[in-house]
Amino acid sequence: QPSPDQTIGMGIRSYDPEYPYCPYPPSLLHIEELCDSIVRSHRDTSQFRLEELQALRWKLFSREEIHAYQSKSVDEMWQHCAVRLTEAVQYVVEFAKRIPGFRGLGQNDQITLLKTGSMEVVLVRMSRCFNTENSTVFFDGKFGSTELFKSLGCGDLMVAVFDFAHSMCALRLTEQQMALFCSLVLINPDRPCLEDRGRVHRMRRDLEVCLSHMLHRDNQESLQHKLYQKVSVLQSLCSLHVEKLHWFSQRYPLTVHSVFPPLYKELFTSDLPSVDSL
Numbered sequence: 001q002p003s004p005d006q007t008i009g010m011g012i013r014s015y016d017p018e019y020p021y022c023p024y025p026p027s028l029l030h031i032e033e034l035c036d037s038i039v040r041s042h043r044d045t046s047q048f049r050l051e052e053l054q055a056l057r058w059k060l061f062s063r064e065e066i067h068a069y070q071s072k073s074v075d076e077m078w079q080h081c082a083v084r085l086t087e088a089v090q091y092v093v094e095f096a097k098r099i100p101g102f103r104g105l106g107q108n109d110q111i112t113l114l115k116t117g118s119m120e121v122v123l124v125r126m127s128r129c130f131n132t133e134n135s136t137v138f139f140d141g142k143f144g145s146t147e148l149f150k151s152l153g154c155g156d157l158m159v160a161v162f163d164f165a166h167s168m169c170a171l172r173l174t175e176q177q178m179a180l181f182c183s184l185v186l187i188n189p190d191r192p193c194l195e196d197r198g199r200v201h202r203m204r205r206d207l208e209v210c211l212s213h214m215l216h217r218d219n220q221e222s223l224q225h226k227l228y229q230k231v232s233v234l235q236s237l238c239s240l241h242v243e244k245l246h247w248f249s250q251r252y253p254l255t256v257h258s259v260f261p262p263l264y265k266e267l268f269t270s271d272l273p274s275v276d277s278l
């Protein structure tokens with residue numbers, strides 16, 4: 001379990017073995033091994049197993065508990081969500097580090113991919129804990145609706161987050177399909193400021209072959225374009241999150257500066273990463 005104040009840089013060492021991806025076209029064996037590795041990494045870093053979340057899905061917050069959340073001050077609720085979000089991001093950092101080839105990237109490129117992709121993966125993963133029957137999400141041990149987050153003052157963001165979770169649930173992804181989609185969201189060669197774009201592109205190419213291989217095996221090729229359509233929604237959701245954080249940090253600079261988790265600040269604010277985090 002990474003410590004809450006761990007920043008990305010402290011967890012990442014970049015070594016440089018010959019990149020494990022074989023020359024194109026990859027053999028079927030290589031693709032199947034890559035698929036298995038990604039699925040295993042997702043399973044081992046997904047915080048809660050699907051069965052656990054399913055078992056808890058009717059454990060709803062009471063009126064009093066909801067009222068208690070709504071009575072929190074704006075900065076108190078923001079701080080609370082920042083801690084929860086950072087926990088979820090730390091598991092995504094672990095997932096990324098286990099993607100074959102990720103640790104072969106330079107440290108700056110690893111941080112760039114995580115800075116731009118980790119929130120997107122958290123949002124994809126959150127659909128696992130979303131109950132579409134009553135539009136509630138698992139948060140702090142029970143399920144609650146958007147009303148739980150009222151005191152954040154970000155109604156539009158939370159509605160968008162819930163709508164996205166709903167739309168992801170509608171695709172009814174298996175854990176294997178979600179694992180591969182999350183790896184594709186992270187390993188994106190179009191991210192700005194990448195130093196070795198070619199290397200990220202080679203990883204991405206093999207992961208795309210994995211996804212289409214898996215969808216073919218599952219006889220669900222139609223999912224492919226639906227998944228790629230989700231990427232633009234994810235990017236606008238994350239921009240909205242950064243926009244709201246900027247709005248919040250203008251009003252509560254001290255809270256962000258002194259109380260927010262370092263990893264959250266490193267990922268979602270444009271402050272230069274702190275020296276010790278690189």
Ligand SMILES: CNS(=O)(=O)c1ccc(CNC(=O)c2cnc(OC)c3c2cnn3-c2ccc(F)cc2)cc1
Pocket residue numbers: 046047048049081084085088122125126128129137138139140157158161162241
């Ligand atoms: C992701 N892995 S998992 O096992 O499925 C899993 C699932 C759930 C939880 C515990 N719930 C949360 O952490 C959580 C739930 N709902 C949110 O929002 C609706 C969260 C959460 C954390 N941050 N935010 C969040 C806050 C503001 C924002 F703009 C976007 C997201 C832990 C782990």
